[in-house]
Amino acid sequence: MLKALTLLWLLLTINSYGFGQVKVGANGNYSSLSNLSGGKPDLARVKSLLNLSQQSIDKPGEVKEDLDKAVQWAIEAQSLSKQISYQAGIQQSLYLLGLANLEERKIIAAKTILPLLSDTLKIKLLNKLYAHYRYFGSRESKANDALLDTALRYVKESFQLSVALKRTSFAKASFDDFYWISYLYKNSGNYKTARDILLYAIDRAKLVPEFSPTPLFIDLSNTYIGLSEYTIALECLIKAEKIIKPYEISAYLKIIYSGISQVYRFNSNYQKSMDYAMMALDVPMGNNKSGSLWIFVEVITLNYLQLKKPKEAKAFIEKMRPKLGVNNDLDYLFYHKCMAMASFAFNQPTDAIQHYLSAIEYKIKTKENPAGIYTDLGNVYSSIGDYKNAAYYLNKAQSLSFQFSKNSLAQLHYNLYKLEFANGDYKSAVNHLLINKNLNDSINNIKKNNQLQQLTIQYETAKKDAQLLLKEKNIINLGQQAKLLDQANKLQQNQLEKASIETQRATLLVKQKDNDFQLQQKDIRLLKQNVLLQHNNLERSNLIRQAITCIIVLLAILLILVFRQMKLKQKSNQVIGQKNELLSKLLIEKNWLLKEVHHRVKNNLQTVISLLESQAFYLKDDAYTAMQNCQHRIYVMSLIHQKLYQSEEVKSIAMPLYIAEFISYLSESLEVRQSIHFEQKIDPIELNVSQAVPLALIINEAVTNSIKYAFPNSPFGMISISLKQVSNKIYLEISDNGIGIPITKLNQNTDTLGLKLMRGLSCDLNGIIEISNSNGTSIKVNFEINEPYQVTLLNAV
DSSP, X not given: OHHHHXXXXXXXXXXXXXXXXXXXXXXXXXXXXXXXXXXXXXXXXXXXXXXXXXXXXXXXXXOHHXXXXXXXXXXXXXXXXXXXXXXXXXXXXXXXXXXXXXXXXXXXXXXXXXXXXXXXXXXXXXXXXXXXXXHHHSSSSSOOHHHHHXXXXXXXXXXXXXXXXXXXXXXXXXXXXXXXXXHHHHHTTOHHHHHHHHHXXXXXXXXXXXXXXXXXXXXXXXXXXHTTOHHHHHHHHHHHHHHOOGGGIIIIIHHHHHHHHHHHHHTTOHHHHHHHHHHHHHSOOTTOOOSOTHHHHHHHHHHHHHTTOHHHHHHHHHXXXXXXXXXXXXXXXXXXXXXXXXXXXXXXXXXXXXXXXXXXXXXXXXXXXXXXXXXXXXXXXXXXXXXXXXXXXHHHHHHTGGGOOHXXXXXXXXXXXXXXXXXXXHHHHHHHHHHHHHXXXXXXXXXXXXXHHHHXXXXXXXXXXXXXXXXXXXXXXXXXXXXXXXXXXXXXXXXXXXXXXXXXXXXXXXXXXXXXXXXXXXXXHHHHHHHHHHHHHHXXXXXXXXXXXXXXXXXXXHHHXXXXXXXXXXXXXXXXXXXXXXXXXXXXXXXXXXXXXXXXXXXXXXXXXXXXXXXXXXXXXXXXXXXXXXXXXXXXXXXXHHHHHHSSOXXXXXXXXXXXXXXXXXXXXXXXXXXXXXXXXXXXXXXXXXHHHHHXXXXXXXXXXXXXXXXXXXSOEEEEEEEEEETTEEEEEEEESSSOOOGGGGSTTOOOHHHHXXXXXXXXXXXXXXXXXXXXXXXXXXXXXXXXXXXXOOOOO
């Protein structure tokens, strides 16, 4: 079925591209191919068409015209191959069609051709598909796992087919592909998938005896280091050293020692780490000149700094620069990193910053991730109190930390903890410290350390045994050489004995003279050395005196400046304290005066209420009702002032308590008793006097009207009062289930005093009032709340 679909697709392709015969001239233009072998379908003509198709595909770029011609020639070559039953031509034309489709990114078409190919051509097209998916899967800063998974599937299929067909060269090349895919996964921080790929490759290496898995074990050890599994990483390196072939020593032994050094450094065994880094540095480079020897200088520098030996670290760097040279961008990168670390350890942050910035430039030039240098540079800025730059570089490091090992990630979060703690963001600092602790706990696993120690003992024992065997072989060889030399010496001695007797006398005289001369020279040298020592001691004592004098002067100046600054600070604190004390007294006095004013206003309003009550005793009907309404309105204001002077807070009124007491007053004064039920839904809102008084008057008018007029024929009624706050707005609603207000009275021009008063009061609040009839009367008011004034004291410096 698949082959039938493929043939159908090829026929459609023939129709779409045409079937003309063309060729490429000397100037690169296309022309007719009808003159090839007289247009007859022979072998030479097929090979020419296939060659032209291959040339068009191999042209740089992805020019559609070239690819169209390549497809056209491949289709024509396939047709002619079928006519002469040339199977190799059919296979080659199908392969070229697959390549052309890949160039045009017609992946489905290329995959359709794959089942029609066999042997080497199928392996080649599988490798091309792998290369396509690997390229597009690694174009972004972080790899596309889905595309890389597809690339891995094609590599495995290519390897299996290569092994089955005994194509050793292709099978060996597949291991390079496994390495690159694992590298891309590691580069995106996916160490576990990278580990699984390398384990698969090592297992399949048994099927290809011609291939040495030494580099795979080295890469696997790096992957386990990224996973902080140092015991297994060391096992991989030891395995790589055991199976290394003689021709691989120059290429891989340096890397193996470097890896062992790295494992020991991560486990805080800095002396061991330094020893292996030195061994790696001493291994000859061989034919492989890529990379930089300065990476080993960096490892040794790190170990010196961990051992608190910054002086030795700097001396080592200065010693290595003329010896190794700084020849390329990679050398400059590691040189500046080493100098930056040493300068920072010597308390020279300015030099360290300059070297780190130079290292970042070379890191970018070499297209490597600069996250580690960002972390170190942020740490330097943090140490000198430049928290802005520290935050900038540490945040850049965190954005690229997906490639970090657990050790590096733990150090980054510890630096962020110190920065956030210095900036006063203690919550964020604690979070970073917790992450750092969790990472360190996973790294410092006791079981892994014990296993590492046992494995180290085994490794050292095996190494010593090997060295002993080598020494024994050398001793045997030396013994054989000594026998030969003895025989030769005996022959020479017989010849020299005669000459030696004659020369002994002369040599004795010469020796005596030489001894006398040497004794004289020694005496002269000793005298010169004594003079130089005395001169150096004098210069050193003078320098020490001058340094001590400078330090004493600087300390004296510093003490004077600190004392002066302390005095100025004490004076400024005293002035600010006095001002704060005065402001506190004024604030207490102001609050007391406000309470006294509210108390007197309340008393005056109570007096007015009493006068009105006395006057109302002599009034009847409408006059009495008007006088009673005035009493209620005045009581509303009086109650507000009473609440203000009774509470500790003189600038605002708690509305729930106030409205409850006020409604209770109305209920008693209008003799409501149990006939009308009040439902109050009041949010815990506080208002200042300028808004509380108009609001209370509105409630008074609305509730009074409902009590008097809403229930003429009903012995029972319900009045609901709702006061809500949403954001900075207040919503008041007063409703009853009575007969409602007549529509004529809802007119804006009505002469009813209560309605006019409510509208006027809502204007005072800068609010909106709505009055409606819906199963009774409903009055809604909404307005924006005003914040009470605040008083703030000065802060002492």
